[in-house]
Amino acid sequence: MLTLVLSAAAIAVLTGLAWAMGFRSDPVLDDAAARAEVEGRLAGFGAVSVQLAADGRGALVRDAAGRLALILPLGDGWLVRRVPADARLIYTDGVLHVVLGELMLRDVRLAVPRLPVWLEGQVA
Amino acid sequence: MTLPDPVSLAVPAFVALIVLEMWLTKRRGIGRYDWRDSGASLMLGLGSTVAGALTGALVLALSLWVHQFGLFDIGWSIPAFALVFVLDDLAYYWFHRTAHRVRWFWASHVIHHSSQHYNLTTALRQTWTGFFSLSFMFRLPLFLVGFPVEMVFFAAGLNLVYQFWIHTEHVDRLPRWFEAVMNTPSHHRVHHAVNPRYLDRNYAGVFIVWDRLFGTFEPERADDRPRYGIVKALTKLNPFWAAIHEWVGMARDARSARSPRELAGRLFGPPGWQPGGGGETSDAIRRDWQAAATPQQEA
Numbered sequence: 001m002l003t004l005v006l007s008a009a010a011i012a013v014l015t016g017l018a019w020a021m022g023f024r025s026d027p028v029l030d031d032a033a034a035r036a037e038v039e040g041r042l043a044g045f046g047a048v049s050v051q052l053a054a055d056g057r058g059a060l061v062r063d064a065a066g067r068l069a070l071i072l073p074l075g076d077g078w079l080v081r082r083v084p085a086d087a088r089l090i091y092t093d094g095v096l097h098v099v100l101g102e103l104m105l106r107d108v109r110l111a112v113p114r115l116p117v118w119l120e121g122q123v124a
Numbered sequence: 125m126t127l128p129d130p131v132s133l134a135v136p137a138f139v140a141l142i143v144l145e146m147w148l149t150k151r152r153g154i155g156r157y158d159w160r161d162s163g164a165s166l167m168l169g170l171g172s173t174v175a176g177a178l179t180g181a182l183v184l185a186l187s188l189w190v191h192q193f194g195l196f197d198i199g200w201s202i203p204a205f206a207l208v209f210v211l212d213d214l215a216y217y218w219f220h221r222t223a224h225r226v227r228w229f230w231a232s233h234v235i236h237h238s239s240q241h242y243n244l245t246t247a248l249r250q251t252w253t254g255f256f257s258l259s260f261m262f263r264l265p266l267f268l269v270g271f272p273v274e275m276v277f278f279a280a281g282l283n284l285v286y287q288f289w290i291h292t293e294h295v296d297r298l299p300r301w302f303e304a305v306m307n308t309p310s311h312h313r314v315h316h317a318v319n320p321r322y323l324d325r326n327y328a329g330v331f332i333v334w335d336r337l338f339g340t341f342e343p344e345r346a347d348d349r350p351r352y353g354i355v356k357a358l359t360k361l362n363p364f365w366a367a368i369h370e371w372v373g374m375a376r377d378a379r380s381a382r383s384p385r386e387l388a389g390r391l392f393g394p395p396g397w398q399p400g401g402g403g404e405t406s407d408a409i410r411r412d413w414q415a416a417a418t419p420q421q422e423a
Contacts, residue, residue, distance in 0.1 A: 007170050014142060014245075015163035021150055023157040040351050043320045043413040072359075076158040077240050079357045103372065104359045 025076045028056030035061070038069045041080040045069060049118045051096075054111040060096065062118055070098060070108060081105070089123045091115050096123070125200055127274050130281035138288060142244045148294050155243055155293035160361045162245040167363040168235055169248030179255035187264070187273045194270030205279070208271045209330075212263065212279040216329040219262035221340065224324050224406075230395045231370035232257035238366045240353040242316055247291035252367040286330050287312075307332045310344045317350030320413035323406040355396060355404060370395075 018024075029037070035047040038061045047069075049062040059071040060083075068083035081100065083089075088099040096115070098108040115123060149155045198204050223233035232253045239246050254260070266276045287307070295309040302308065307328040315326040325342035328335050335341035344350065358366055374391065381387035386399045396405040 004170075004174070007173070010139060011163065011166040011170060014139065014166060015159055017143065018146060018157050018159035018162045021146055021157075023146070023149075023162070024159050041318070041357075043409050044416045074240070074357065074359070075160045075361055076156070079359060081356075102359070103376070104365065104369075 023076070026057070026073065027076060029053075029059050029071065029078075030056070034059040034071055037071055037078050038080055041078075042069055042082060045082075049116065051110075051112055051116045051119065054094075054113055058108075058110050060098070060110060060112075060119070068122075070100075070110075072108060089119070091119075091123045125272075125274060127278040130278065130285050134285045134288070138244070138248065141289070145244050145292060145294060149243070152294070156241050157243055157245075158241060161239055161241045162243070164361045164363040164366060165239055165241075165245040165249040168252070168366060169245075169250055171252045171363065171367060172235075172248075172250035172254075175252045175255065183255065183260050184273070184277075186260070187267050187276070190264050191267040191270070191273050194268060196270035198270045198272065200272065200275065204271070205275060208266060208275050209279045209282065211266060211269075211271075212276060213283055213328075213330045214334060215262050215266060216280075216283060217327050217334040217338070219259055220327040220329065221338075222262070223259065224327065225394050226392050227370070227374060227395050227397065228391055229257050229259060231374055232259060234354060234370045234395075235366055237316060237354050238358050238369075240351075240357065242291060242293055242313060242350070242352045244288065244291055246316070246352075247288045249366075253371065283329050291316075303332075305331060305333055311335075311341075313350045313352075314342050314344050316352045318353055318355055319348055319351055320410045321345075321348055322350060323355075323410055355406075355409065 029052055031050050031052065034050045034052060038045055038047050038059075045061075045063050045067065047061045048064050051060045053059060057073045061069045061071065063069075067085075068087075070081045070083055072079045072081070083098060083100070087101070088097075090097040090099070091112070094111060094113055096110045096112045096119075098110070100106060100108060145155070146157055149157050219229075220233075223229040232251045235251050236246075236249050239249055251257075251259075263276065263280065267273060290307055290309045290312040292309050293313065297303060297310050298306075298308050303310065307326070307330055311326045311328065311332050314322045317323075322342055325340055326332065326335050327340055332341065358369065377390040378387055381390050389397050389399060394405045394407065396403045396408070398404075401408075
C-alpha cells in the first residue's frame with residue numbers, strides 16, 4: 001500500500017514538474033499546419049481546401065476527391081479523423097456539426113463564422 | 125535461487141532519466157512533452173503494475189506447473205542465463221509481432237502505442253489487460269525447455285528495463301555495430317510511428333537481429349520523420365479509456381457480427397479489419413501509400 005501511495009505521489013510530482021516546465025501549450029492551427037497535420041496522418045490524403053475553426057483549435061479539410069477530414073485538439077497536439085462519406089454535416093448559427101457517430105466522438109462542433117463555398121453542397 | 129526484480133530496482137533510475145529528458149527537451153528543443161500526456165502515461169504505468177501484482181501469482185503458478193514437464197533439467201549457470209536472455213527476447217519478438225497483427229492481442233498492447241508523444245514516459249505506458257489476453261503464453265515454451273522459472277522472469281525483467289531507454293528522441297544514431305545488433309532509439313521510433321512506411325515494423329525488444337532475420341526491419345529515414353501514435357488516435361487523454369478502448373470496440377464489433385467468419389475476423393483478424401476487405405489495416409494503408417507513390421504508367 002505504501003508503494004502505491006509513493007508511486008501516486010511520484011506521478012503527481014513528475015506531472016506537476018512537466019506543467020511547471022511549460023509543457024502545457026494549447027497550439028492553434030494555420031492553413032499550412034492543418035495541411036501538414038492531415039497529410040502526415042492520413043495516407044493518400046492531399047489537402048486542397050482548409051476551413052479553420054474560428055479560434056484555430058480545429059479544422060475541416062477537403063482533398064481533390066471531395067473527401068473530408070477533421071482536425072481536433074488533443075493536449076498539445078491534434079487528433080485527425082477521416083469523415084465518413086455518409087456522415088451528417090449540419091450548419092447552424094455559425095457552428096458546423098459533424099456527426100461522426102463514434103462512441104467517444106459522436107458529434108463534433110467547429111465554430112465557423114462563414115461556411116466555405118466548397119462545403120455548401122454537403123451541409124444540411 | 126532468489127533474484128531481485130530488475131524493474132523495481134530500476135524505478136529510481138527511470139524517474140531520474142525522465143527528469144533529465146524533460147530538462148533536455150526544454151534546453152535543446154528536441155522531442156515533445158505534454159503534462160497531460162505524461163500524466164496519463166505514468167498512470168497507465170502504475171495501473172499496469174497493479175494489474176501485474178493482482179495476476180502475478182497465477183502466472184507464476186502456471187509457469188511452475190509447466191516447468192515440471194520441462195525437457196531438460198537446466199541448472200543455474202552463466203551460459204544458461206545468456207541463452208535464456210536471448211531466447212526470451214526471441215519469444216518477445218513473436219509476442220510483439222502477434223500483438224500488432226492479431227486484434228485480440230492488440231487490444232491489450234495498444235495502450236503502449238496510444239500516445240502521440242515519444243519520450244521516456246511513453247515507455248511506462250504499459251498494458252493493464254495482458255493477463256486477460258493470455259500474452260504470457262508466449263513465454264511458456266521456455267519453461268517447457270526446462271529453464272528455471274526464476275531465471276526466465278529475471279531475464280524478462282532485464283528485457284523490459286532495456287526497452288525503457290530507447291523511448292527517446294534525444295539519441296539519434298549510435299555506432300553502426302550497435303545499430304546492427306541491438307534495438308536502439310532510432311529503430312524503436314520507427315516502431316512507434318504511423319507513417320505508412322513504418323507501420324508494423326521493428327518489433328524487437330533487445331536484439332534488432334530478429335527483425336532483420338524475419339523480414340520486418342525498417343530503418344529510420346531523415347526524409348520521413350516518424351509521426352507517433354496509432355492509426356485511429358484516441359479522442360481523450362483519459363488513461364482508463366486508453367486501457368480499455370480497444371476491448372470495448374472489439375466487443376461492440378463482435379456483437380454485431382453476422383457470421384462466425386466475421387466474428388473470427390473481428391476478434392483475431394488484423395487491427396482495422398472489416399468484412400469485405402475495406403478495413404484500414406496496416407497492409408491496406410501501406411498498399412494505398414505505395415500505389416499513390418508509384419507513377420501511373422501510360423496505357
